[in-house]
Amino acid sequence: MGRYLVAASPIPGHVLPMITVAGALRQRGHRVRMLSGAAFRDTATDQNLLLSALPAEPAIRPTTSRHGPRVVRRWRTGRAELRSAFLAPLAAQYAALVTELGRADYDAVLVDSMFTGAIPLLVSGGARPPVLVCGVGPLTLCSTDCPPFGVGWQPVAGRDYSAMNTFVRQVLFRADQARLDAAIRQLGAGSASVFLLDWPVLADRLLQFSVPGFEYPRRDLPHSVVFTGPIPGPAVAETALPPWWDALMTGKRIIHVTQGTWDNGDLGHLLRPTLAALGRRSDLVVVASTGGSRDRLGPLPANAYVRKYVSYPQLLPHVDVMITNGGYGGVQQALSYGVPLIVAGENADKPEIAARVAYTGSGIDLRRARPSSAVIASAVDQVLGDKRFRIAAQRIAAEISRSSPFDTIAAVLEEFGATPAVRHRDCPPVSDIAAGRQRNSP
Structure with a gap:
């Protein structure tokens, strides 16, 4: 049986599916520990899971800009959210992650797609267990077939969005990318090497909690992406019906x-x-x-x-x-x-x-x-x-x-076995993924 660390950003919509996955792994006989906000300790306990608490941080609050055209509002909101939800918690998350990895020999680490504390671990070049990012929201990865993530635009078939994505990376979010690289350098781990929203391609797998039919078709989808199907709600006893x-x-x-x-x-x-x-x-x-x-x-x-x-x-x-x-x-x-x-x-x-x-x-x-x-x-x-x-x-x-999320996740974990840092034979090295060796979407 395996030993797994499951880390989740302290937001209900991220914690609940991650705890559900952790609970399913525990029911299969694996040893599993959660790493998340202390406020979710009771939720973890309900699934018979132990939880290590992240350091106390200011709560991540919803952010919405109400002024200007919608695309401008989305840019302002997105920039604020990147800084508060992705960049601000990075160092504390990384420290907590390293501490947990020092306490036990984990066969793999599963983190949600906002848990940027995994980035320094992925780019440091040091020994580490396999890291699997869990897509608890839509795919954020840049694609020639899709508009930049965050604007809420549907793709037009046959249109090339490369130039638009480049503009977003190099102009609109240039300062935020510099903040990311500075934060990682301060931790002694080099630089990110990819755009902030593309960071899941650095991981050994991206487990997308959805089905292909609810994502945009992408001809350049990385090899590391695996659609698991949606994670059902936590298993709870059926509640009493209300009087109405x-x-x-x-x-x-x-x-x-x-x-x-x-x-x-x-x-x-x-x-x-x-x-x-x-x-x-x-x-x-x-x-x-x-x-x-x-x-x-x-x-x-x-x-x-x-x-x-x-x-x-x-x-x-x-x-x-x-x-x-x-x-x-x-x-x-x-x-x-x-x-x-x-x-x-x-x-x-x-x-x-x-x-x-x-x-x-x-x-x-x-x-x-x-x-x-x-x-x-x-x-x-x-x-x-x-x-x-x-x-x-x-x-x-x-x-x-037709999907079976827990079976799919278990099968992916089995590919890595119990040997840290072993990459699946069909998954190209991270450097190849980042350089563009990608496959057609399913």
Whole structure:
């Protein structure tokens, strides 16, 4: 049996899938330790996992620029997020990672795609166990076939985006790349050698927690990328049904709306306008999940029911449309049940997730974080009135049903065996990947 270290950035949408993977490995008989924020110790304990706490750092907060054209807002937001979520925690994450590696002989390290503390380990040239990056959000890697990550644009078939990506790297984010290289040099590990958002290509594998059908086609996808399928929610006992559950069994159409568990400090972004848009309709039942937000939702219309958290295996089989700010896990859970989506999100990776929903035809990208009630009502009518949205969602659901994420992850780990720093025979050296020896997407 193997011994694995699983490191996750202290953000719920990153920690939960990583803890789920760690729990699945433990159930297969492996020894697994988590490295993440102390606030997630109880979550790890629920999965019978030990957790080493990262040093206390300022909490990573949602960032949104509200001024200027959307592309300018996205650049400003992206720059702020890179600095706060990718660059600021790097040194502390690296120190914690090295400390843990010094305590035990791990057969492999799994880190989420925001855990940049792994970068110095990857570029230092020293002995290390295999490192696998886990894609808990959309692929960030630059591609000639895709617009730069973060702008939320869908690719146009046949267009070459090389020049646009070069401009983003060398002009818009030049200063941030310099910050990354300076941070790594201060740790005595050289330089990154790749653009900040491309750093997962340095790892031995990139386990993308999705299916190819929910990603843009790329002819230059690196050899190291493995699509595992979405990670299901943590295994928990089925919750007791709320007293209003019978209202969902009356044949009325059901809309589910959520702002997730992270960017939900102001429920006026999405929940309140949704309730205003749909509250007077007799043919709909609205189920809202506040995700534990401290914000008060206010008066509820007669057809709306609210819970802090909702069991998706119980709810989603009955849902006709899901309205969300675009969390990667929640969106893919909806798609796994063939539920079409309406997405409104402006920070982090949410514009990219929304764009993929629109690109696949499985829903509507509202291209804003604060849609009006009129915009929401129109989008709901559009999705309910056009069966092509559900057909597209069901197509992705069928692909997801054919995936087996935990088996795939276990198989990848078995490729490396128990010998540190052994690279899989079919995976080209990191230098070759970075230089462009890449393959067609599946």
